[in-house]
Each structure stands twice: as structure tokens, then as C-alpha cells.
Amino acid sequence: MDYFIHLGILFAIxxxxxxxxxxxxxxxxxxxVTHAAFYGIGAYTTAILLTQTGFGFFSSVILGIFVTMxxxxxxGIVLSKFKDDYYALASLGFNIIVxxxxxxxxxxxxxxxxxxxxxxxxxxxxSFSSNISYFVLAILFAGLIYFISKFIINSSFGRVLKAxxxxxxxxxxxxxxxxxxxxxxxxxxxxxxxVAGSLFASYITFIDPSSFYIIESIFILTxxxxxxxxxxxxxxxxxxxxxxxxxxxxxxxxxxxxxAQMRQVVYGLIxxxxxxxxxxxxxxxxxx
Amino acid sequence: MNSILKTKKIIKHFDGVxxxxxxxxxxxxxxxxxxxxxxGSGKTTLMNLLTGMFPFDGGFVAVDGVxxxxxxxxxxxxxxxxxxxxxxxxxxEQMTVLDNILVVLTERNIVSxxxxxxxxxxxxxxxxxxxxxxxxxxxxxxxxxxSYGQRKLLxxxxxxxxxxEIYFFDEPFAGLFPEMVKLxxxxxxxxxxxxxxxxxxxxDMGLIRELCDYVFVMESGKLLAEGEPEKVLKNKxxxxxxxxx
Ligand SMILES: Nc1ncnc2c1ncn2[C@@H]1O[C@H](COP(=O)(O)OP(=O)(O)O)[C@@H](O)[C@H]1O
Ligand SMILES: [Mg+2]
Numbered sequence: 001m002d003y004f005i006h007l008g009i010l011f012a013i014x015x016x017x018x019x020x021x022x023x024x025x026x027x028x029x030x031x032x033v034t035h036a037a038f039y040g041i042g043a044y045t046t047a048i049l050l051t052q053t054g055f056g057f058f059s060s061v062i063l064g065i066f067v068t069m070x071x072x073x074x075x076g077i078v079l080s081k082f083k084d085d086y087y088a089l090a091s092l093g094f095n096i097i098v099x100x101x102x103x104x105x106x107x108x109x110x111x112x113x114x115x116x117x118x119x120x121x122x123x124x125x126x127s128f129s130s131n132i133s134y135f136v137l138a139i140l141f142a143g144l145i146y147f148i149s150k151f152i153i154n155s156s157f158g159r160v161l162k163a164x165x166x167x168x169x170x171x172x173x174x175x176x177x178x179x180x181x182x183x184x185x186x187x188x189x190x191x192x193x194x195v196a197g198s199l200f201a202s203y204i205t206f207i208d209p210s211s212f213y214i215i216e217s218i219f220i221l222t223x224x225x226x227x228x229x230x231x232x233x234x235x236x237x238x239x240x241x242x243x244x245x246x247x248x249x250x251x252x253x254x255x256x257x258x259x260a261q262m263r264q265v266v267y268g269l270i271x272x273x274x275x276x277x278x279x280x281x282x283x284x285x286x287x288x
Numbered sequence: 289m290n291s292i293l294k295t296k297k298i299i300k301h302f303d304g305v306x307x308x309x310x311x312x313x314x315x316x317x318x319x320x321x322x323x324x325x326x327x328g329s330g331k332t333t334l335m336n337l338l339t340g341m342f343p344f345d346g347g348f349v350a351v352d353g354v355x356x357x358x359x360x361x362x363x364x365x366x367x368x369x370x371x372x373x374x375x376x377x378x379x380x381e382q383m384t385v386l387d388n389i390l391v392v393l394t395e396r397n398i399v400s401x402x403x404x405x406x407x408x409x410x411x412x413x414x415x416x417x418x419x420x421x422x423x424x425x426x427x428x429x430x431x432x433x434x435s436y437g438q439r440k441l442l443x444x445x446x447x448x449x450x451x452x453e454i455y456f457f458d459e460p461f462a463g464l465f466p467e468m469v470k471l472x473x474x475x476x477x478x479x480x481x482x483x484x485x486x487x488x489x490x491x492d493m494g495l496i497r498e499l500c501d502y503v504f505v506m507e508s509g510k511l512l513a514e515g516e517p518e519k520v521l522k523n524k525x526x527x528x529x530x531x532x533x
Pocket of ligand 2: 332375
């Protein structure tokens with residue numbers, strides 16, 4: 001049972017990551033491969049604040065969002081100079097830079113050793129130390145982020161994002177300075193990833209740089225591509241699918257250490273097959 | 289003459305191709321002005337320059353009382369009272385017909401847009417322009433699923449939704465069935481009735497005669513002739529330019 005709760009918490013975290021990235025990739029058509037960087041900045045902010053200062057979890061979430069959004073703002077200005085493939089590559093480059101900062105900025109991040117002993121959240125004397133209580137907390141956060149994403153998509157702003165995806169030059173002629181829109185959604189999406197990072201750090205209570213490398217960005221991309229770009233329910237489906245997949249592999253009889261490696265192979269395979277036969281994913285409205 | 293839009297020796301070169309080569313034209317307010325010339329003579333490029341699709345290499349533009357403009361940014365175009373359609377129909381393909389219209393009606397300010405859902409007035413305006421082109425029934429279809437003619441009509445509806453002063457239409461009749469041609473020419477005439485200014489790129493000389501008050505003829509990025517359609521279409525150079533095609 002505890003194991004299902006564990007999976008449920010991971011599910012909530014990946015729904016948050018997927019929702020934010022879908023706003024960017026699915027709705028706006030910006031193929032960003034740097035989501036794990038913002039996820040990591042959120043995680044490290046919470047980890048550092050909880051282990052080295054008197055900050056509580058919830059204020060660390062807020063501060064993490066703040067730090068991540070400022071970083072995303074600066075990065076977004078640079079990225080706005082690129083288009084299409086170049087955008088993807090440049091964003092990937094940023095993920096590499098942030099990863100090496102986690103690895104090498106030892107005073108702050110303890111480098112490859114990582115940061116242990118991150119505490120669980122407390123609220124009005126209640127500690128979310130049991131996994132079931134943490135699950136409830138994570139689901140609440142995921143629900144909130146999901147709701148905010150829906151709110152954005154259904155707004156006039158969200159409709160402009162789709163138009164940017166469809167034909168940026170054309171929508172400009174109708175009076176939209178699209179740079180601002182792209183920057184805004186990049187920053188919002190990064191802020192959401194930061195929340196997932198905070199939740200992850202405080203749940204696992206230990207983080208090191210390896211959780212925030214490019215492969216993680218690609219994993220999050222896979223979630224939204226499998227579920228279907230520009231579809232919010234697709235995020236739920238994609239997250240569920242990719243989290244249950246390793247369990248399914250174990251179930252059909254792979255030993256767990258092989259299952260872990262098989263997982264990556266199967267993810268890769270699924271991506272290739274989807275691109276070949278169903279580029280819209282299961283529920284998607286739009287293919288890359 | 290009461291001109292609303294002027295270019296002065298405007299230039300655009302693409303790697304040696306002089307697409308628009310020192311062109312000066314003056315568009316009269318409240319009239320339909322034709323822009324004709326053989327393929328590749330620079331008509332579309334002129335519209336692209338005037339709507340900020342790319343920068344021009346030289347010359348000036350004057351519009352709506354502002355003169356000496358050297359640089360036009362596409363998102364400032366509505367502020368100059370200009371809107372347009374594209375020769376190569378540019379819709380928001382994976383959005384519904386209704387959303388294709390609503391997106392040009394709603395809030396431009398980014399923060400307000402975040403907290404706005406389309407309002408009744410937006411919906412009513414969208415209905416009005418979609419009914420005008422006969423696409424209201426298709427409002428929930430994706431634009432990509434429309435026929436070619438319907439797509440052109442949707443682009444025209446989108447331009448109408450802008451309530452602009454100046455309308456650029458780049459070959460709006462090309463590929464349309466006769467009854468659609470009638471519909472579009474009716475819309476263009478109606479715009480003139482309401483005092484709007486129209487610039488029309490068109491190859492069908494019958495339509496040019498029927499609709500235009502004045503015509504500019506381009507060839508190789510330069511002005512070949514200008515004047516009332518009846519006179520211009522009898523001009524030897526113009527006939528030659530077209531026969532030479
Ligand atoms: N974006 C572009 N890049 C390079 N060359 C272009 C571009 N747009 C137009 N041209 C060239 O400029 C010339 C004029 O094209 P265009 O304005 O489309 O002519 P028209 O609309 O009169 O048929 C052509 O030689 C065309 O190949
Ligand atoms: Mg043309």
C-alpha cells in the first residue's frame with residue numbers, strides 16, 4: 001500500500017511538471033528541453049532553505065518560485081532570439097549549464113554528494129511526515145497547478161498562445177507583441193516546475209544533481225507527448241502511463257535492476273513509435 | 289486628393305532581387321485601389337513591407353497623418369488602422385473558426401488578457417463577421433478542415449473583425465467559385481460605402497474594372513503606370529507587360 005502512495009506522490013509531481021511544460025510546448029509551440037533545470041532550481045532552493053535556514057517548507061516554495069521565475073525571465077529573454085530547432089538546442093544548453101552549477105557550486109549545493117536531511121513540511125504544528133499525508137499535500141498542489149493551467153488556457157491570453165503556435169508572424173499583424181507572451185508563459189511554466197521541485201526535495205528528503213539532468217527534461221516531454229500535446233487530460237494520462245510503466249515491466253517478470261534500465265529503452269521506443277504512428281499522442285490536439 | 293497612405297521611394301532587395309525598387313504610391317482614402325502587375329513584380333512584397341512582415345531597405349512611408357516612417361513593426365499595424373489578408377492564406381489552422389476570429393477581438397494587454405475570457409461583445413462581433421461570409425455554421429470546425437474557398441473567406445472575416453480603416457487584400461478572389469467571388473466583391477464594395485480604404489491585388493481585369501477607382505501597375509518592383517482602370521488597362525506598356533508573361 002505504501003508503495004502505491006509513493007507512486008501517487010510521484011504522479012502528482014509529474015502532473016505539475018507536465019502541466020507547466022504543456023503550456024509551453026503544447027499550447028505555445030515552444031519546444032523547450034530545459035524543464036528539469038527549473039525543477040532543480042525549485043528543489044535546491046527548498047533543500048538549501050530547509051537545511052541551512054529557519055525557513056519553513058511553504059515559504060521555501062514561494063521563494064523557490066520567485067528565484068526560478070527570475071532565472072526564467074533572464075533565460076527567456078535570450079531564448080526569445082531563437083526559433084524552432086535552435087530554440088530546442090539553446091534551451092537544452094541551459095539545462096546543461098544549470099546542471100553543472102548544481103554539480104560544481106559546492107558551497108551552495110554540496111556538488112555530487114547532494115543535500116541530505118531535508119525536512120518534511122509542517123503546517124500549524126502538523127507534520128506531513130507520513131506518506132499518506134504527503135500524498136494529500138502533493139495532490140492538492142497538483143490540483144491547484146492543474147486548475148491554474150486550465151484557467152490560463154481558457155483565457156484570452158491562452159488563445160493568443162495557440163495562435164503564436166499556429167502562425168506567430170500572422171498574429172503579430174493583428175496587434176500582438178508576441179515576445180511578451182512567449183516570455184510570460186515561459187516564466188509561468190518555470191514557476192510551476194519549481195513547485196514540483198520543492199515537493200520532490202521535501203518528499204525524498206535528499207537531492208543530488210542527477211535528478212535534474214537533460215534526461216529528466218526529456219522524460220517530462222515524453223509525458224506530454226504520450227498524453228497528447230495541448231491537452232490537459234493528456235498530462236494526467238501521460239504521467240500515469242510513464243509512472244506505471246516500470247511497475248508493468250516488473251510485473252511481467254523483469255528483475256528490478258534490469259527493469260530500471262529497460263524503462264529508458266521502452267520510453268525511447270514509445271517516443272519513436274508515437275512519432276511514427278500517432279504524433280498527436282493519445283489525446284493531443286496538435287503535433288510538433 | 290485625400291491620401292491616407294503613401295510610400296516614398298520604398299526599397300526592398302532580396303539577395304540581389306529588387307522586389308520593390310524605389311516605389312512611390314499614394315492611396316486615396318475611402319477608395320478601392322488596385323495593385324496589378326505580372327507575377328513576381330513585387331505586389332505582395334509591397335503589402336508585406338507596409339505591414340511590417342520584414343523591414344524595408346530604404347524609403348519612407350506615411351500613414352494616417354504620420355510621415356517619414358522608416359520602420360514598421362507588424363504589431364503596430366492595427367494602430368495605423370491597417371489590416372490584411374495573405375495571398376498564401378495564413379489561418380490559425382488548429383484552432384476553431386470561432387477562435388480564429390475571437391483571437392483578433394480580445395484584449396491586447398497581456399495581464400488583462402490573462403484574466404479575460406471572451407465577452408459577449410466579442411462573440412457578437414464574431415457572429416456578425418462569420419455570418420457575413422457564411423461560416424457561422426462552421427464555427428466549431430478547425431480551420432484546417434475548411435475547404436480552400438472557406439479558408440479564404442475566414443481570412444476575410446478575420447480582417448473585417450478588426451474594424452480597420454485600411455484593408456489590404458492580396459488576391460482574395462484567386463481560386464474562389466463564382467458565387468464566392470460575388471460575395472467577396474460585395475464585401476469590398478460595402479467597405480467603400482462605409483468610407484473604408486481598400487488596396488486590392490488582383491489578376492482578373494474584369495474585377496479590377498468593376499471594383500477599382502484607381503490602379504497602380506507594377507513591373508519588376510517599379511511603377512509601370514497608374515490611373516483610372518479604363519485608361520490604364522488600355523496603356524500599351526501595361527498590355528505588353530501582361531502579354532510578355
Ligand atoms: N521572402 C522572400 N525572400 C526572397 N525573395 C522574395 C521573398 N518574397 C518575395 N521575393 C521575391 O521578390 C519578387 C517579388 O515577389 P512578390 O512580391 O511575391 O511578387 P507578386 O506578389 O507581384 O507576384 C519575386 O522575385 C520573389 O521571388
Ligand atoms: Mg503575390
